[in-house]
Amino acid sequence: MVQHEDTSARWFIYTSITFFLVTISIGFIMAIKFVYPEFLGGIASLSFGRIRPMHTNGVLFGWLLAANMGLAYYVVPRLCGTKLFSEKLGMATLAIWVIVILGAVVTFGMGITQAREYLELSMVLDILVTIAWVMFAVNIFATIAKRKHEQMYVSLWYIMGTLLWTALLWIVGNLPVYSGVNDANVNWWFGHNAVGLIFTPMGVALAYYFIPKSTKNPLYSHKLSLIGFWTIAFLYIWTGAHHIIFGPIPTWLQTVAILFSISLLIPVWTVIANFFGTLKGKWVQGNYVVKFLLSGTVFYLLTCLQGPMHSLRSVNQIISKTDWIVGHAHMAVFGGFSFFAIAGIYYALPNIVKRPIFSDRLAEWHFWLSFVGFLGFSISLWVGGFLQGLQWMDHTIAFLDTVRAMKPYYVVRLFSGILMLTGQFIFAYNIYKTVRAEAPEVKAAVA
Amino acid sequence: MKIVETKVVVLVIFVVLLALLGTYFTMIVPLMDESLYTPTKDARPYTKLELKGKQVYQREGCWYCHTQQVRNLLVETKRYGMGEEETFKRFGIRALVQAPPSQPGEYVYDKPHLLGTRRTGPDLARVGGKYDNSWHINHLRDPRSTSPGSIMPAYTWLFDKNGRPTEEAIALVAYLQKLGTNIKWREEGVALIKKMQGVPSPEETTTQTQEVGE
Structure with a gap:
């Protein structure tokens, strides 16, 4: 048996959870501002336009990607039957990552931004991200290179794919050469693929590992995993322009994006069928790890059913630019991939620190608060956003009236946010107590 | 198919090639499109x-809550056009001039682009000339004074202690007044309506940026 050190995995996980608390708290402040626009008024660095990139970049890169990287440091060596190539390199990567996220919070607060959605980070931080990503990629590829089994499991394909896609997207997307509508097109080529080719494959890779592990079921179908991987590798990159449908870009480009968006149902269905096939028989008796994986799978499915429908012109004209999309984005990133990452942490951490999770009850609370809170969050935005979209379809309704009409939905979203936020603080507390457990508690838990 | 599961290099090559294929058609080809x-x-x-x-x-x-694109939809050309209640009341005319849908050629000087994705507030692609400068100043200082029910923050840091707009506020208003004027639809619309109704012009509808200030 290989003895895994898991230093990088562990510290990436701790860091990601810390950033999770900070950045969702910022999200919560934003939710308050939707109901009470004067809240924290007059403080420039806490105004909506400055904290929004803190929330989105912070949650995406500070929490989710960092958690995914930590779990990759855990999963890859185990799938390769060997130690991680270099724990030192992993810790150096983490150091740069922390600098980037802290730098992001400070610069965004000062209003330093490239003003391109999800590409807001200033040039210096962009370069640091690139360096950190290369270090991460070297570490993973070097570990895979010395693997004990020739055949690579599906999680490894997805992780390697993510390493390549992220590098391509990040470097090309950040080149300071675009202008006008082409800049918008490149922005959405990056923005949509950031979800589709960074967070999706990372989340799917983790689910492919943790679903069989936590349910002790074998993977349902090898063939489906092959189809899912190669279709997503082909199809996803074509879809960015569906963010600018009816906008000032060529019609053929919009139509291509729509066609490929619809085609995405193929990889989604194959992956989902594989997950459900693997989860078979474990729906009811599963603990919180399985609950997070199962509901993460359902939310991933729903997101990916919404996505292709959104790209249809008839649907797009109503819901595009409304709060519906905000609900959709949160279902992908929170309901889907964050749930996968949380499940991975609950499964992996006891193996890393060699003691069980501090409290199963708190973990169950974490799940139900996240689940119910998220449903309230997204359903309120879907209903409100859809109705607002319909109101926009009648030009005699003043825009301000459609803003006023959103208020009840923003209130529900705010209260749902309290549940989500509470859940994640319980999560962090539980993980903290697990890591910091005193010797007697360990004995009690084992007994 | 076995080889893509056993040889890292083969997998890497296929993944990169597929990614470049889609990138070429959806990104590089538009980059080469002169129009x-x-x-x-x-x-x-x-x-x-x-x-x-x-x-x-x-x-x-600002671009997080305000898009800058009138989509190619009839209803948007009406919503962001010149309605009776905005521009034509002062002429004593009931009329509606549709705003032209946004065109690529209007954005060539935008770097970065600010098309935006979310309309927490209204689209601003055609806002230039819609309001006068003092309206914008008042709106930035206290959004709810001009737009009851708005959830926009008050940009108090764009004003000095005496409540006078700073250079930044004046520049921002100048920028807002420029938006959408790369097509001279507002002037043309006003001229057309005036001609049709034979009404004399009581005032200029587009204000100059130099007039900003209280």
């Missing part, structure tokens, strides 16, 4: 003041 770079007839680059205003717009994240 996306050709300015509209009326397009002119930003002045220094307007550019400064654009930087304030970017810094404050």
Whole structure:
């Protein structure tokens, strides 16, 4: 048996959870501002336009990607039957990552931004991200290179794919050469693929590992995993322009994006069928790890059913630019991939620190608060956003009236946010107590 | 198929090739499309003041809540056009002039682009000339004074202790007044209506940026 050190995995996980608390708290402040626009008024660095990139970049890169990287440091060596190539390199990567996220919070607060959605980070931080990503990629590829089994499991394909896609997207997307509508097109080529080719494959890779592990079921179908991987590798990159449908870009480009968006149902269905096939028989008796994986799978499915429908012109004209999309984005990133990452942490951490999770009850609370809170969050935005979209379809309704009409939905979203936020603080507390457990508690838990 | 599961290099090559294929058609081909770079007839680059205003717009994240694209939908050309209640009341006319849908040639001087994705507030692609400068100043200082029910923050840091707009606020308003004017639809619309109704013009509808200030 290989003895895994898991230093990088562990510290990436701790860091990601810390950033999770900070950045969702910022999200919560934003939710308050939707109901009470004067809240924290007059403080420039806490105004909506400055904290929004803190929330989105912070949650995406500070929490989710960092958690995914930590779990990759855990999963890859185990799938390769060997130690991680270099724990030192992993810790150096983490150091740069922390600098980037802290730098992001400070610069965004000062209003330093490239003003391109999800590409807001200033040039210096962009370069640091690139360096950190290369270090991460070297570490993973070097570990895979010395693997004990020739055949690579599906999680490894997805992780390697993510390493390549992220590098391509990040470097090309950040080149300071675009202008006008082409800049918008490149922005959405990056923005949509950031979800589709960074967070999706990372989340799917983790689910492919943790679903069989936590349910002790074998993977349902090898063939489906092959189809899912190669279709997503082909199809996803074509879809960015569906963010600018009816906008000032060529019609053929919009139509291509729509066609490929619809085609995405193929990889989604194959992956989902594989997950459900693997989860078979474990729906009811599963603990919180399985609950997070199962509901993460359902939310991933729903997101990916919404996505292709959104790209249809008839649907797009109503819901595009409304709060519906905000609900959709949160279902992908929170309901889907964050749930996968949380499940991975609950499964992996006891193996890393060699003691069980501090409290199963708190973990169950974490799940139900996240689940119910998220449903309230997204359903309120879907209903409100859809109705607002319909109101926009009648030009005699003043825009301000459609803003006023959103208020009840923003209130529900705010209260749902309290549940989500509470859940994640319980999560962090539980993980903290697990890591910091005193010797007697360990004995009690084992007994 | 076995080889893509056992040889890292083979997998890497296929993944990269597939990614470049889609990138070529959806990103490189549009980059080579000249029609996306050709300015509209009326397009002119930003002045220094307007550019400064654009930087304030970017810094404050205005673009997170305001899109800058009139989509190619009939209802949007009406919503963001000139309605009776806005422009024509002062002429004593009931009329509606549709705003032209946004065209690529209007954005050639935008770097970065600010098309936006979310309309927490209304689209601003055609806002230039819709309100006068003092309206914008009042709106930035206290959004709910001009727009009851608005959830926009008050940009108090764009004003000095005496409540007078700073240079930044003036630049921002100059930028807002420039938006959508790369097509001279507002002037043409007003002229057309005046001609049709034979009504004399009581005042200019488009205000100059120099007039900003209380």
